[in-house]
Amino acid sequence: MMTISVPDQAVADALGDVGDDARVIVWNPAESEPPEAERERITIACLAHYSGGRTVYGRLAQCPRLEVIQIASAGFEHVLPLVPAGVALANARGVHDSRVAEMTLALALASRRQLPLFFDAQRRETWEPKFDTRSLADSRALVVGYGSIGAAIGVRLRASEVHVEGVARSARTAPDGTVVHAVEDLPTLLPAFDIVIIVTPHTDETDKLVNAAFLAAMPDGSLLINVGRGMVVDTDALLAELESKRLFAALDVTDPEPLPTGHPLWSAPQCIIVPHVAGVEVLTNRRYTDLVKSQIDARREGRGPVNLVDVRAS
Incomplete structure (x- = not known):
């Protein structure tokens, strides 16, 4: 069973049905530690816009089954040094x-x-x-x-x-x-x-x-x-x-x-x-939720993550 964390309930509602082998929970690592009951279940973590820094990625590192971090931006250079070892980073290329x-x-x-x-x-x-x-x-x-x-x-x-x-x-x-x-x-x-x-x-x-x-x-x-x-x-x-x-x-x-x-x-x-708003996609919009669903399908089918970033570039 896959567990996908999303940053708020509106995104969870927009995702809708993700299949019998997957479940969606609400957790924003920019706001809190991972829920104790979910810490060892989360496999894909979706972050909100402007979520970054050592605190956020330190919280993600507490999830031993985490496989993919899905960021909300196309740009990723700001988080490359922070990605936990063994975890894939996926950007939102194409969404914006x-x-x-x-x-x-x-x-x-x-x-x-x-x-x-x-x-x-x-x-x-x-x-x-x-x-x-x-x-x-x-x-x-x-x-x-x-x-x-x-x-x-x-x-x-x-x-x-x-x-x-x-x-x-x-x-x-x-x-x-x-x-x-x-x-x-x-x-x-x-x-x-x-x-x-x-x-x-x-x-x-x-x-x-x-x-x-x-x-x-x-x-x-x-x-x-x-x-x-x-x-x-x-x-x-x-x-x-x-x-x-x-x-x-x-x-x-x-x-x-x-x-x-x-x-x-x-x-x-x-x-x-204008204050850096050109590419900020609303995470309940179709282009973003389609990306998350594609990420779920990729894992379900044994494929690599969609929009995989080469973290070795850090």
């Missing part, structure tokens, strides 16, 4: 693609059409037309980190008549036909794109990838969108470009994060900030 892509499109439109100016005028009850805002149509977008999320972004941008290309570790043609360049080609690519979208995780290789030289290579008036990780962008270098009003930015993630009161990014010209 549409939500991140929707927010990316919203940020692109809001920045190019300068919606914050109109929102401010509405708040002041002032009619202030501005007719020279930029359209997405006929622009060129470069998606840095072209995976499943990048492909979902590409679909939505192409629907807005944007030319889309990608960047990844190595050059290839993506399954959707997108031309994907190697990351070392960025310096020569950047001058040809009006919009640059960052979707990469934060690793040693991507730390401050978007530095002063990267930003300087972007054309005047171009837009940087970051829906990846805040530390991929050098905040000081970005601030210098924003304060000169040479570039635009739309940021779902920042460094530092959360952005503290008084930080100059809050008031930087031509910058939109």
Whole structure:
């Protein structure tokens, strides 16, 4: 009998029937120790968003039959060092693609059409037309980190008549036909794109990838969108470009994060900030519950975990 822990009753209700050989219990290791009666039964533990740290993973380590930890995010680099020995880590790759892509499109439109100016005028009850805002149509977008999320972004941008290309570790043609360049080609690519979208995780290789030289290579008036990780962008270098009003930015993630009161990014010209919400999927939604059910089916059928992460990468 499999025992699957989920972080709250709403998720348990959304999962519904998981089969006669499986049972669902409610336990959030961010809030409490494992239930004594369930400690030796839990085989799959599903975590809520923003559940991490040594306390959480220390509690998971108390469950001797635990086989799989299912995190709620696609990104996993923050928990790799904490996974108990012998336990598989699974991420939520694929669950967030549409939500991140929707927010990316919203940020692109809001920045190019300068919606914050109109929102401010509405708040002041002032009619202030501005007719020279930029359209997405006929622009060129470069998606840095072209995976499943990048492909979902590409679909939505192409629907807005944007030319889309990608960047990844190595050059290839993506399954959707997108031309994907190697990351070392960025310096020569950047001058040809009006919009640059960052979707990469934060690793040693991507730390401050978007530095002063990267930003300087972007054309005047171009837009940087970051829906990846805040530390991929050098905040000081970005601030210098924003304060000169040479570039635009739309940021779902920042460094530092959360952005503290008084930080100059809050008031930087031509910058939109949203508080890391692009990819936060509601865990009662179908895409997440389908993933958990697939995880249950994989164990039932003797297959390896879905979305298995190589914890040796830590």
